[in-house]
Amino acid sequence: MRKLIAYFIKNTIYANAIIIITAIAGILSLSMMPRSFFPEMSPNRIYVNVAYPGASPEEIEEGITTRIEESLNGIEGIKEITSASSENISNVTIEIYEGIDIDETLQNVKNSVDAIYSFPQGAEKPRVQRQKSRGMGDMANMVGFYALTGPNDLWLLKDKADKIEQNLLNDDEISQIEVIGYAPIIISVEIDEVSLLRHRTNFDVISNAIKASNIDISGGSIKTQKDEIIIRSNNRNTTTSGIEDIVVLSDKNGDVVRLKDIAKVSLEFSDIPIKSYVNGKRAINFMIQKTSDEDIKKIANSIQAYITKFNDENKKF
Numbered sequence: 001m002r003k004l005i006a007y008f009i010k011n012t013i014y015a016n017a018i019i020i021i022t023a024i025a026g027i028l029s030l031s032m033m034p035r036s037f038f039p040e041m042s043p044n045r046i047y048v049n050v051a052y053p054g055a056s057p058e059e060i061e062e063g064i065t066t067r068i069e070e071s072l073n074g075i076e077g078i079k080e081i082t083s084a085s086s087e088n089i090s091n092v093t094i095e096i097y098e099g100i101d102i103d104e105t106l107q108n109v110k111n112s113v114d115a116i117y118s119f120p121q122g123a124e125k126p127r128v129q130r131q132k133s134r135g136m137g138d139m140a141n142m143v144g145f146y147a148l149t150g151p152n153d154l155w156l157l158k159d160k161a162d163k164i165e166q167n168l169l170n171d172d173e174i175s176q177i178e179v180i181g182y183a184p185i186i187i188s189v190e191i192d193e194v195s196l197l198r199h200r201t202n203f204d205v206i207s208n209a210i211k212a213s214n215i216d217i218s219g220g221s222i223k224t225q226k227d228e229i230i231i232r233s234n235n236r237n238t239t240t241s242g243i244e245d246i247v248v249l250s251d252k253n254g255d256v257v258r259l260k261d262i263a264k265v266s267l268e269f270s271d272i273p274i275k276s277y278v279n280g281k282r283a284i285n286f287m288i289q290k291t292s293d294e295d296i297k298k299i300a301n302s303i304q305a306y307i308t309k310f311n312d313e314n315k316k317f
Contacts (some may be wrong), residue, residue, distance in 0.1 A: 048092040079096055080095045189263050
């Protein structure tokens, strides 16, 4: 060690060169390092949400929440499970131990929840997702909050917001966007009373026809020596045209009455009171977020450039 020190004392040019190279490497590393507004911690939670429209909290607890909790028994790495059963929806939060691979645990949770075949009829497909950020009230990955205002026409704003979202996601720097400010879109079926009387039917018949013709059913599987074939009937319609073509009544002559013959089917915003205003104008908001390996400054610069271009090309918004 003394010889090395003595060598650098005699040959100061090498010592200075090493110091300069180290300084340059540090500056380059600093400029390339991803930046974030808040300190980031590794996510440690997984969320399971199941919607069951029209169900009471007691029905949600007995038919969904309890079964999810039982299915999670034995999964390695789970520290704590908390749940909330409220009207129409079940929310289960799974906290894992530090150092456990959350992606592996997420897959194990998905497999366990997907294996539940005893959910009540009418319950929607479970949504299983991992926590995106941790710390600062889950706001550690927040980049910015932006609003789109324009004509007092929510459908027009929604159409423009969808295009903006897609354009932003096409940017290499942006991957996380949440659009809020309007109620969920539903398919509305308005039945004509005169048509009901003419066809001698009632609401229950129509309701059952829609339910029976708009479900996904698992038919099990067929195993061979080499493969396993999964049988599933995918018959869920999410468009107005698909719902309109549902057969409500039929007779021996082959005549059928479709839903469009006795009802008006349309896309509408639900009655949930979700509205957003900016400076007195109706607005749709964008929450831009980031992952742990993305740079907040690069994302902010990309967003600002897009906003400048959008405002120049769209004077009505």
